[in-house]
Amino acid sequence: MAELKDTLPIYHQIKQIIREKILTNELKPDDRIPSEIEMAKLYGVSRMTVRNALNELVMEGYLYRVPGKGTFVARPRIERSFALLTGFMEDMRQKGLRPSSKLLSLKQIIPDSVLRKRLKLLPNEKVFEIVRLRYANEEPIVIQASYIPVFFCPGIESENLETSSLYDILEAKYQLVLDHAQQRLEATVADEKKAQLLGIKIGDPLLYIYRLSFLANGTPVEFVESWYRSDRYAFEVMLYKNLNLR
Amino acid sequence: MAELKDTLPIYHQIKQIIREKILTNELKPDDRIPSEIEMAKLYGVSRMTVRNALNELVMEGYLYRVPGKGTFVARPRIERSFALLTGFMEDMRQKGLRPSSKLLSLKQIIPDSVLRKRLKLLPNEKVFEIVRLRYANEEPIVIQASYIPVFFCPGIESENLETSSLYDILEAKYQLVLDHAQQRLEATVADEKKAQLLGIKIGDPLLYIYRLSFLANGTPVEFVESWYRSDRYAFEVMLYKNLNLR
DNA sequence: CAGTGGTCTAGACCACCTA
DNA sequence: AGGTGGTCTAGACCACTGC
Numbered sequence: 001m002a003e004l005k006d007t008l009p010i011y012h013q014i015k016q017i018i019r020e021k022i023l024t025n026e027l028k029p030d031d032r033i034p035s036e037i038e039m040a041k042l043y044g045v046s047r048m049t050v051r052n053a054l055n056e057l058v059m060e061g062y063l064y065r066v067p068g069k070g071t072f073v074a075r076p077r078i079e080r081s082f083a084l085l086t087g088f089m090e091d092m093r094q095k096g097l098r099p100s101s102k103l104l105s106l107k108q109i110i111p112d113s114v115l116r117k118r119l120k121l122l123p124n125e126k127v128f129e130i131v132r133l134r135y136a137n138e139e140p141i142v143i144q145a146s147y148i149p150v151f152f153c154p155g156i157e158s159e160n161l162e163t164s165s166l167y168d169i170l171e172a173k174y175q176l177v178l179d180h181a182q183q184r185l186e187a188t189v190a191d192e193k194k195a196q197l198l199g200i201k202i203g204d205p206l207l208y209i210y211r212l213s214f215l216a217n218g219t220p221v222e223f224v225e226s227w228y229r230s231d232r233y234a235f236e237v238m239l240y241k242n243l244n245l246r
Numbered sequence: 247m248a249e250l251k252d253t254l255p256i257y258h259q260i261k262q263i264i265r266e267k268i269l270t271n272e273l274k275p276d277d278r279i280p281s282e283i284e285m286a287k288l289y290g291v292s293r294m295t296v297r298n299a300l301n302e303l304v305m306e307g308y309l310y311r312v313p314g315k316g317t318f319v320a321r322p323r324i325e326r327s328f329a330l331l332t333g334f335m336e337d338m339r340q341k342g343l344r345p346s347s348k349l350l351s352l353k354q355i356i357p358d359s360v361l362r363k364r365l366k367l368l369p370n371e372k373v374f375e376i377v378r379l380r381y382a383n384e385e386p387i388v389i390q391a392s393y394i395p396v397f398f399c400p401g402i403e404s405e406n407l408e409t410s411s412l413y414d415i416l417e418a419k420y421q422l423v424l425d426h427a428q429q430r431l432e433a434t435v436a437d438e439k440k441a442q443l444l445g446i447k448i449g450d451p452l453l454y455i456y457r458l459s460f461l462a463n464g465t466p467v468e469f470v471e472s473w474y475r476s477d478r479y480a481f482e483v484m485l486y487k488n489l490n491l492r
Numbered sequence: 493c494a495g496t497g498g499t500c501t502a503g504a505c506c507a508c509c510t511a
Numbered sequence: 512a513g514g515t516g517g518t519c520t521a522g523a524c525c526a527c528t529g530c
Contacts (some may be wrong), residue, residue, distance in 0.1 A: 009518060030463075035496060047518045048294075051497090059305060064462045067421055067497050074462050085485035175517035181485045187433035187451035187476035203449055205433035211485070230433035235425060239331035239427045239457070255499060273513060292501045297516090313516050314509035421498080 010045055024206035029075040029111060033063070034045055038070070044056050053194055082235040085181050085213065088134050088144065088226075089165035101162045103129040104197075104226035105141075110152055118212055119149055126150045133197050140198045141232050146224040152176060176221055183211035185235055188227070196230050205230040256291055260420040268308055268319055270340055275321040277307070331427050331459065333379050334390065335411040343382035347408045350377040350443075352390075354396055354416035359373070361470050364458055365395055365466050372396045374409060379443050386444045387478050391468040398422060422467055429457035431481055434473070451476040 021027040033039075036054065040047045048123040057063045064074050092099035108126045111119065111158060119127065120175045145165060148156075161169075168175040188208040195202045207228040214220050266491075267273040279285075282300065286293045302319060303309045322340065354372045357365065363372065376392040392412060394402075399420045416422040429453035434454040437489045441448045453474040460466050 011518075037496085046522090049519060050522090051519080054299075054497095061462065065421075065497065068495085069519090070496060070528095072463075075464070083483055085428055085486055085487045129528075150486050151482070177487075180486050183483050183485055185453065185454040185481040185483075186451050187452050187474075189435060191451070205451055207431065207433040207434050226432075235431040237431075241331045241423070241425050257499075283515085294502090294505090295500060298499080298517095311516060312509085314507075316509095316515060316516080 002179060003099050010043070011049050011052040011056075014039070014043060014045075014050060015056055018053070018057060019062060027073045029073050032070045033073065033074045047246065060234075083235075085178060087165050087167040090141065092136050092141075093153065096135075098138075100135045100138070102133045103161050104133055105136070105156060106161065115147055115223060118223050119147065121149060127152065128156060130166070132161065136232070139232065140229070142226050142228045143194060143197055144226045146222055148222050152221060170221070176215065178213045178221060179216035181211045181213040183209060185209050186229075190227075194227055198227075200229060200231070207233060207235065254418050256289070257298040257302075258414075259462050260285070260289060260291075260296060261302055262414075264303060264379050265308060266297070269344075273319045277319045278316045279319065280412055286348050291388060304429050309457065331424060333411050333413040334388065336413070343384075344384075346381045346384070348379045348381070350379055352376050352403060357393065361393055364469050365393070366461050367395060374399065375403060376412070378407065382478070385478065386402050386475070388472050388474045389440060389443055390472045391471060396437075398467060414466070422461065424459045424467060425462040427457045427459040429455060433476075436473075440473055446475060446477070453479060453481065455481065 018027070018033065027033065034042065036050045038046050039050045043050070054063060054065075058065060058071075061074055063071055065071050086094070088101075089099045108131055109129045110120060111125075111127045115121075115127065116123070116125075117185075121127070127147045127149050130144075130148070132143045132144050132146075133140055134144055148170075153170060153176070156169065156173075158170050159173070167178060170178070186208045188196065188206050190198065190200055190202055190204045190206050192202055195204065207230050208226070209228065210223070210225040212220055213222040213224070266272070271465065273279065277328055280288065282293050282296045285296045287368045289296070295431045298308060300311075301376065304311060304317075311317050313479050321370060322342070334338070334347075335345045355373055355375045357371075357373045359483055361367075361373065362369070362371075367373070373395050376390075376394070378390050378392075379386055380388050385492055395418075399416065399422070402415065402419075403417070406415055414425060416424070432454045434452050436446055436448055436452050438445065438448055441450065445453075451474050453471070455474065456469070456471045459468040459470070
């Protein structure tokens with residue numbers, strides 16, 4: 001029977017002992033740990049106390065149980081892939097495609113009340129509207145309309161928005177580093193104009209995605225709407241039941 | 247003493263009862279629920295059984311405890327910063343809607359090669375096909391087709407898939423706790439059958455979402471396809487440039 | 493068959509809170 | 512002082528696993 005200090009709850013000490021062995025790799029993924037009854041004897045406690053410790057370790061993603069077999073060390077989940085905040089250029093490169101763009105329009109506009117509210121603008125502040133048709137391997141994939149307050153990026157008209165990533169320009173020229181974004185995905189169908197631009201038929205499905213992007217301090221910087229050809233693009237995301245990152 | 251059916255574990259039934267009261271707003275945020283001893287008497291079970299139920303509800307964010315005072319209903323999460331792995335029932339609850347379901351079909355089928363590969367099945371293994379029409383506040387929202395290998399959940403035909411969450415059944419009856427899932431989102435349009443079921447017009451846009459869900463050890467358990475009315479549902483996700491959490 | 497985790501009992505003592 | 516949740520005991524029966 002091992003010795004336990006009496007300062008902390010027993011189940012907590014048992015938790016620590018097991019976690020320590022996992023973190024130091026003394027216990028490796030898919031190793032079976034001693035049964036609950038064995039551990040109860042080992043530490044001189046009741047089985048429920050051991051179970052209490054194991055319950056929490058299972059909850060925290062260190063262990064998993066298989067009824068009738070035993071309790072095992074879970075595989076570390078370092079490779080958690082969340083959807084990351086990237087622009088179209090980076091997005092396509094990661095998929096191994098060649099991105100390119102055609103600038104359809106770039107002008108200053110007076111935002112409507114919805115956009116003004118989203119970007120937290122004063123009544124007289126203008127925004128740039130940047131509309132681009134974007135290609136992957138020379139095939140049109142998405143129509144994108146970006147809206148950025150003029151005071152964030154004065155003179156952006158002189159940048160080449162067909163060859164450069166907008167996010168690269170914001171970062172390099174204006175020191176605006178986007179940190180996070182809230183994004184929504186809906187389905188819609190192509191009208192005549194969008195169908196023509198994307199080379200599809202009217203009524204074909206489009207994945208309509210819009211996002212509001214923020215700086216690290218929570219300042220909204222960019223609102224962007226995208227209409228993706230659904231036959232050439234799908235949005236992928238990993239979902240997790242808990243966010244117990246190890 | 248209230249009556250409890252003997253099909254599911256007692257603690258799980260208690261869980262459901264309390265959760266139901268929270269869902270229907272019979273119990274409101276910061277309401278105190280009866281003490282553990284009171285509930286043990288009420289249901290004629292031991293205090294540890296009640297505690298087991300409460301533990302899980304605390305873990306799932308429905309309740310919080312204050313030592314010396316009692317157990318209280320938690321406030322709904324203000325904002326889920328990530329998209330979490332949840333079923334339809336939980337998803338709707340978080341949006342403050344009343345979920346319900348209609349079972350359209352439940353049968354064993356021989357999976358095609360694509361599905362067999364996704365679920366890592368042997369050539370002769372069968373899967374359950376569960377097709378449901380699901381409602382929020384009595385309005386049809388989504389058609390869902392779930393595929394689960396038969397050996398994971400034998401006898402699931404006898405479960406009530408209209409009132410119970412599939413994920414709850416997998417967890418309570420089969421000890422299958424889904425841990426993560428890979429999900430894809432596309433846009434499509436409604437055909438005649440889907441339009442009729444969802445009460446929309448042929449050609450209306452649908453958000454087509456499919457996911458493969460895994461246990462913590464990486465075993466694929468469920469493949470599910472969903473066709474959401476795009477006028478009633480949008481998928482939201484937070485994107486981060488880096489994953490420097492904390 | 494013995495061993496495992498899943499569930500459950502009927503108690504117990506403690507620290508803490510409220511009155 | 513009486514009630515609450517936090518911890519713990521020493522048993523029990525079950526379904527399932529592997530041999």
